[in-house]
Amino acid sequence: MKITDEELNIIKQTIRNFIKKEVEPLGEQMEEENHVPRTLLDKAAGIGLFGLSTPEKYGGLGAGMVGKVMVYEELGKGPNCFCSIIGCHNGIGSVGIVECGNAEQKERYLPKIASGELIGAFALTEASAGSDPGSLKTTAVLKGDRYILNGTKQFITNSDVAGVFTVMAVTDKSKGSKGITSFIVERNFKGFNVGKFEKKMGLHGSQTAELILEDCEVPVENVLGELGQGYVNALKILANGRAGLAARNLGSCEKLLELSMQYALQRVQFGKPIFENQIIQHYLANMAIEIEALRSLTYDVARRIDQGEKIIKEAAIVKAFGSEVFGRVADLAVQIHGGMGYMRECQVERFYRDARIARIYEGTSEIQRNIIAAQLKKEYAL
Secondary structure (H helix, E strand, O other): OOOOHHHHHHHHHHHHHHHHHHHHHHHHHHHHHOOOOHHHHHHHHHOOOOOOOOOHHHOOOOOOHHHHHHHHHHHOOOOHHHHHHHHHHHOOOOHHHHHHOOHHHHHHHHHHHHHOOOOEEEEOOEOOEOOOHHHOOOEEEEEOOEEEEEEEEEEEEOOOOOOEEEEEEEOOHHHHHHHEEEEEEEOOOOOEEEEEEOOOOOOOOOOEEEEEEEEEEEEHHHEEOOOOOHHHHHHHHHHHOHHHHHHHHHHHHHHHHHHHHHHHHHOEEOOEEHHHOHHHHHHHHHHHHHHHHHHHHHHHHHHHHHOOOOOHHHHHHHHHHHHHHHHHHHHHHHHHHHHHHHOOOOHHHHHHHHHHHHHOOOOOHHHHHHHHHHHHHHHHOO
16 A cells, blocks of 8 residues: 555655754765765664665555655755665665565565665666666676676765665676676675775765676576566666656755745845846746746656556656756856855855766766657657
8 A cells, every 4th residue: 555645745744854954964074074974874764765665565665656756856955965875775776676576585675675774776887888788798607506797887876885786797698688687786795895986076975986796696596587687677777767866856956946046135236135136037037947847747757657657758858857957957056156156165066066967877868868769759650
């Protein structure tokens, strides 16, 4: 049984209060130390934030996509590093087990995922395989009752905190993308190591690192789904998260508008608040227009997902549009704040840097347009 609208509203208010009281006060510290305290993650687990995607029977909230979108919208208003950890875990980090796992795998992993004891991550990208998963170099060779994985994954979110990873590896090179298989890999498996941590433009605090698989031993029972279905699984996992990413961007845009309105009303130049200048009013109006368009699109896609519709095109549209709106709104926010918007002490500066990755991770804007065009061709084919 899914949670009710009333319960969702209570959860939304709880998260709003949590962000204001627990997360925002740590924003500057997490930015400077490039680390999200485990104590904060434990508090997040205490209010159910790690169990959004996990069915109730395994201890999660069992939220539908509309419910998750409501939560992500609130999370997006706070420091994006925290939002990134929670979003990755509930999205690409664990939804593979929820959607593709067998009964035994779900029983073994989902209760710990829902409680936050095991944080999830997704390992697809490699140096030679970003937008092109068919170019994967990581291999998985069956030896007895286990697969031996060898390869290096790149730019993996949650590398510092995750205990379980959905890893894509080639089991049959001759079959191209149909020779890719997905595996559930635990952090403590022999041959699993975390490599160098990346120094990123934004999302400081949400760690991104290499994963080094050196004769990594993965039990046969940890194959996720069927052999050769890894590419299909990856597409399903990534598509599932697109409305969630848009919602996170929506929340960030709403926060940027709030900060910009406050500044424009308080900042006095030439004897009057800068809000009185029509150009500033137009900047703010443009932000509001884009935010409302993004809100409508995001919630429409979420509702249609919950209704069981197959909306490949619309999911790609909301991902591309949401990430690009975030970039434009962040840019206007910096412009409204002037020189202060360029300073590290100003929140909009952090949002501006965080916004840039939105057009790249979990499917670039260019890849989303490829998906949209392919679906249009199918729709309009004679």
